[in-house]
Every structure is written in structure tokens, then in C-alpha cells.
Amino acid sequence: MDTMRERFLDVTTRLLDDDPRLAVVLADISAAGFAPAAERHPDRVVNVGIREQLLIGAAGGLALSGMRPLAHTFASFLVERPFEQIKLDLVHQGVGAVLVSAAGSYDWPAGGRTHMAPGDVALLDTLPDWTVHVPGHPDEAELLLRHAVADGDRNVYVRLSAHQNAAAVPVEPGRFTTVREGSGGVVLAVGPMLDAVLAATEGMNVTVLYAATVRPFDRAGLRAAVGGRADVVLVEPYLAGTSANEAHAALNDRPHRVLALGVPREEHRHYGSIAEHLAAYGLDAASLRERIGPFFW
Amino acid sequence: MTTTIPGGAAFTDLPALMGLMTGDEKHGPAATSTLDALWVLYDRVLRVTPATVEDQDRDRFLLSKGHGPMAYYAVLAAKGFIDREVLTSFGAYDSPLGHHPDRTLVPGVEIGSGSLGHGLPLAVGTALGLRAQGLSEPAVWVLLGDAEFDEGSNHEAVAFAGAAGLDRLHVVVIDNSSATHGWRGGIAARFAAEGWSTATVDGRDHEALHAAFTAAHPGRPHAVVARVEPKNA
Numbered sequence: 001m002d003t004m005r006e007r008f009l010d011v012t013t014r015l016l017d018d019d020p021r022l023a024v025v026l027a028d029i030s031a032a033g034f035a036p037a038a039e040r041h042p043d044r045v046v047n048v049g050i051r052e053q054l055l056i057g058a059a060g061g062l063a064l065s066g067m068r069p070l071a072h073t074f075a076s077f078l079v080e081r082p083f084e085q086i087k088l089d090l091v092h093q094g095v096g097a098v099l100v101s102a103a104g105s106y107d108w109p110a111g112g113r114t115h116m117a118p119g120d121v122a123l124l125d126t127l128p129d130w131t132v133h134v135p136g137h138p139d140e141a142e143l144l145l146r147h148a149v150a151d152g153d154r155n156v157y158v159r160l161s162a163h164q165n166a167a168a169v170p171v172e173p174g175r176f177t178t179v180r181e182g183s184g185g186v187v188l189a190v191g192p193m194l195d196a197v198l199a200a201t202e203g204m205n206v207t208v209l210y211a212a213t214v215r216p217f218d219r220a221g222l223r224a225a226v227g228g229r230a231d232v233v234l235v236e237p238y239l240a241g242t243s244a245n246e247a248h249a250a251l252n253d254r255p256h257r258v259l260a261l262g263v264p265r266e267e268h269r270h271y272g273s274i275a276e277h278l279a280a281y282g283l284d285a286a287s288l289r290e291r292i293g294p295f296f297w
Numbered sequence: 298m299t300t301t302i303p304g305g306a307a308f309t310d311l312p313a314l315m316g317l318m319t320g321d322e323k324h325g326p327a328a329t330s331t332l333d334a335l336w337v338l339y340d341r342v343l344r345v346t347p348a349t350v351e352d353q354d355r356d357r358f359l360l361s362k363g364h365g366p367m368a369y370y371a372v373l374a375a376k377g378f379i380d381r382e383v384l385t386s387f388g389a390y391d392s393p394l395g396h397h398p399d400r401t402l403v404p405g406v407e408i409g410s411g412s413l414g415h416g417l418p419l420a421v422g423t424a425l426g427l428r429a430q431g432l433s434e435p436a437v438w439v440l441l442g443d444a445e446f447d448e449g450s451n452h453e454a455v456a457f458a459g460a461a462g463l464d465r466l467h468v469v470v471i472d473n474s475s476a477t478h479g480w481r482g483g484i485a486a487r488f489a490a491e492g493w494s495t496a497t498v499d500g501r502d503h504e505a506l507h508a509a510f511t512a513a514h515p516g517r518p519h520a521v522v523a524r525v526e527p528k529n530a
Contacts, residue, residue: 023429048457053450054421057417057419057450057454058418058421059422060418060422061418061424064408065427066430067430085415085450089415089419092409094400
């Protein structure tokens with residue numbers, strides 16, 4: 001199976017051939033992968049070098065000129081480092097771009113904290129009108145990338161990860177998908193967390209919802225899924241609690257409980273592998289089962 | 298310079314227009330570092346009018362240094378982009394004219410600015426976008442301040458624009474010696490080192506500004522440093 005990042009390169013290269021409005025802005029990361037596209041479209045595949053403020057500023061300017069910009073680098077350098085550019089050069093100017101990140105929260109544990117961005121989605125939550133896609137499989141990534149590029153002039157964040165599920169879910173952008181039905185509560189698995197959630201909840205009488213789009217948050221989908229028991233577990237591959245407010249808002253007309261699981265806020269000063277980090281964060285299947293089971297008594 | 302256009306205003310009308318915002322009729326152009334450069338640009342250089350603010354082949358002017366925009370608003374009023382009656386609302390709750398401009402509220406204002414160091418990267422992207430659309434005519438202009446040039450985002454943009462040969466990109470830096478640590482060797486040297494065409498002129502001399510603004514610079518972006526009296530002199 002290919003990775004989401006490899007699929008991103010393939011799909012975006014094809015979209016550049018088909019859509020003359022699309023312009024890709026890079027800051028060295030993935031530049032080699034885009035070399036064939038850059039050769040065919042030198043004016044629409046622009047590598048600004050290791051300059052992430054310019055990465056977002058140039059994307060804003062491209063949008064002001066009428067193009068559909070797509071900017072890409074690792075999540076740390078796409079969202080955290082140039083955050084004011086996202087706030088002002090995109091949102092405040094009233095223009096839109098597609099931001100596509102790689103490496104996410106824990107994709108390169110041996111790279112350490114500098115290459116980890118578990119707070120990216122929470123940061124974007126401080127700004128209005130973002131769509132955030134968190135695919136869990138290359139097929140979902142392709143569908144959501146195509147949707148994002150074609151999504152008018154909206155600001156869209158597509159968070160790609162090396163952590164992925166074994167099989168794709170037939171997702172509809174913006175809607176949660178019911179993967180397993182039960183009556184004792186709901187577990188919402190976001191993107192790459194689905195396989196572990198399915199394994200952790202095996203034999204439990206709970207509904208498993210799947211989200212490859214977390215903003216806008218499908219409040220109606222969550223409300224419909226909880227039925228008579230509004231107990232919800234969120235399992236997110238970024239900062240724990242990022243979607244807790246959304247879940248509470250979805251259920252604010254009824255008594256409810258929310259357990260929000262995800263990457264802890266504390267720095268985790270270890271290297272190693274993705275699997276080791278997921279276990280350390282309590283996000284592997286065994287840990288999830290221990291944390292979810294008691295919540296549903 | 299007292300150029301007039303039919304139904305328009307002259308340079309000598311700008312102090313009165315600025316007075317509508319400050320309530321101080323004596324608020325002369327000498328108090329405003331950007332006024333002369335803005336006037337020469339809008340009067341004689343930029344190919345944009347109130348009727349063409351949505352045209353794709355218009356010239357773009359981006360006020361990066363969004364601080365102290367009264368001179369900018371006065372020039373926009375003098376050229377008919379905004380009603381001069383609106384000037385009196387400057388800074389009020391329902392006014393389109395804030396102490397930093399908002400592009401979504403004022404026709405002809407290309408960017409919202411105020412936080413320093415955003416205009417030049419946005420202009421780089423605009424120049425890239427116009428080039429990608431095959432629009433080789435429109436010029437993109439950015440006005441910076443010498444203290445604003447402290448912001449590192451400018452230096453990302455200067456280096457890239459020079460390397461990319463963005464020859465429709467133009468910068469005017471208003472240098473009133475307000476940068477805390479100064480620019481040893483001059484600001485123009487920073488642009489020249491990255492392959493830009495540069496000129497340094499008296500920022501109060503309209504003919505010198507015009508000559509610098511319209512100098513040929515094939516294959517290279519162009520920076521004009523307009524020196525005016527020091528801020529604290």
C-alpha cells in the first residue's frame with residue numbers, strides 16, 4: 001500500500017495537469033516529489049526554499065490574484081511556525097488556501113519534539129471557518145484532497161500521516177460514518193485511530209463512528225448516533241481534547257459525558273517508533289480498551 | 298507638483314483631506330512620511346482607477362506598513378476610490394477606515410495590514426499568481442517602512458523574489474531612519490545583494506520619485522528607497 005504522502009504527490013500532480021487555477025507552494029519538503037510537475041508547470045509549482053512565513057504569505061498572494069493555492073510542508077512548519085500568516089495572510093484577507101501537512105503528531109518519533117505538531121488542529125480552532133480533514137488511508141486522502149482543491153475558495157487543512165488504517169472507509173466529506181453499531185454509547189475514531197479503536201472495542205456494545213473530517217464537526221451525526229445514551233469517547237491522533245468542545249456543543253441539550261483521548265500536552269522526551277509512542281500516549285489498542293471500558297461501565 | 302485630474306484633487310488638497318481625519322487642518326504633509334510617494338504612485342504611475350479596482354489586469358498597490366494610514370486614505374479620497382465624507386468617520390465603530398486598513402471594507406485597498414512584514418510576501422504571491430495566469434502587464438507595488446524591514450518575513454521575500462526574477466514586483470521603502478538598529482550600508486544594499494534593481498532618492502522630490510518608480514528593470518524586481526526626514530528629528 002502507498003502512503004498518504006505518496007498519494008498526495010500523485011493526486012496533486014494530476015490535478016495540476018487538469019486545473020489551471022491550482023498552484024502548489026513548497027518550502028523544500030517534498031520538492032523532489034514534485035519535480036516532474038514543476039517541470040511541466042514551472043509557474044504553478046513554486047518552491048520558496050526553507051521560508052515558511054513566505055510559504056503562507058505567497059499562498060495568500062496567489063489567492064488574492066485569483067489562483068487556488070495549495071501549500072505543503074510538515075505540520076510543525078506549516079501551521080505552528082507561520083501561524084500569524086495563516087491568521088492574517090489567509091483568513092484576515094478573506095481568501096482561502098489548501099494546506100496539506102505531513103508528519104503530524106508522532107510520525108517521526110526519532111526526530112523528536114521539533115518535528116511533532118499535536119497542537120495543529122487546536123490552533124486552527126482559534127480561527128473561523130476552517131475545514132479540517134484527517135484521512136486515515138491513502139484512498140480517503142485522495143478523495144479529501146480532490147474535494148479540498150475543488151472546495152471553492154475555502155480554507156482547508158488536510159492532515160496526512162504515515163500512520164494509517166488497513167482499509168479505507170467510504171467517507172463523505174464533512175460527515176461521520178458509522179462503522180459499527182451498538183446501544184451503549186459512542187466511540188468517535190478520527191483518521192488513523194480507527195484500527196486501534198475497532199480492536200479496542202471488540203465485543204463492546206458501542207457504536208463506532210469514524211471521522212475523516214473533523215471541522216466542521218458533524219454535530220448532527222454525533223447526535224443521531226448517541227441514541228438514548230449520550231456517553232461519547234473521542235479518540236484523536238492529535239492533542240487530547242481538541243474536539244471536546246464540539247462534542248459538548250453537539251449534546252448541549254441533554255445530560256452527557258465525554259472522554260477525550262489523544263496525544264498528551266506534556267512533552268514526551270523519547271525517540272523510537274510510532275508504535276512505541278502510541279503505546280506511551282495510551283493510544284494503542286490495549287491501552288484504549290483499558291481506558292474506554294470503564295467509561296462505559 | 299500640483300497635478301490635477303478632471304473632477305479630482307491636487308497634491309495641495311491632501312492636507313485638508315487629512316485634516317478631516319485628524320480634525321487638525323494644520324496637519325501638513327511634512328508630518329507624513331508616505332504622502333509624497335503615495336501621491337506620485339497614484340497620480341502618475343499606478344494603472345488603477347476607481348472603475349478598475351476589480352479588473353484582473355490592474356496594477357496592485359499593497360500598503361504593507363499599515364500604521365498611520367491617513368495619507369493613504371487621503372490619496373484614495375483624492376483619486377475617488379472613497380468618498381471624502383467618509384474620512385471624518387476615521388476610526389469610528391461603523392467606519393470602513395480603521396487605524397489599520399481592512400481590504401474587505403475599502404474599495405481599492407488590496408490588503409489588510411497593520412502587523413508588520415506581511416505585505417511583501419503577499420505581493421510575491423500576487424506577482425507569482427499574475428505570472429501563472431499569463432498576465433505580464435500588471436505591476437505589483439508594496440510600500441514598506443525602514444523599521445518594518447526589521448521583520449524577518451521581508452528578508453524571506455526579498456531573497457526569493459530576487460532569485461525568481463519577479464520583474465513585475467516593486468517595493469518602495471519609506472526610510473525615515475526609524476529602525477532601532479539602523480541599516481548599516483543602507484537598505485538598498487539588502488535588495489541589491491539579492492539581485493534586485495534599486496534606486497535611493499529624496500522621498501519629497503516628486504520628479505526624483507517618478508523617475509525612480511518608472512526606471513526600467515528587465516528581469517529583476519525593483520526597490521526604491523525614498524529617504525525622508527528622520528522620524529525623531
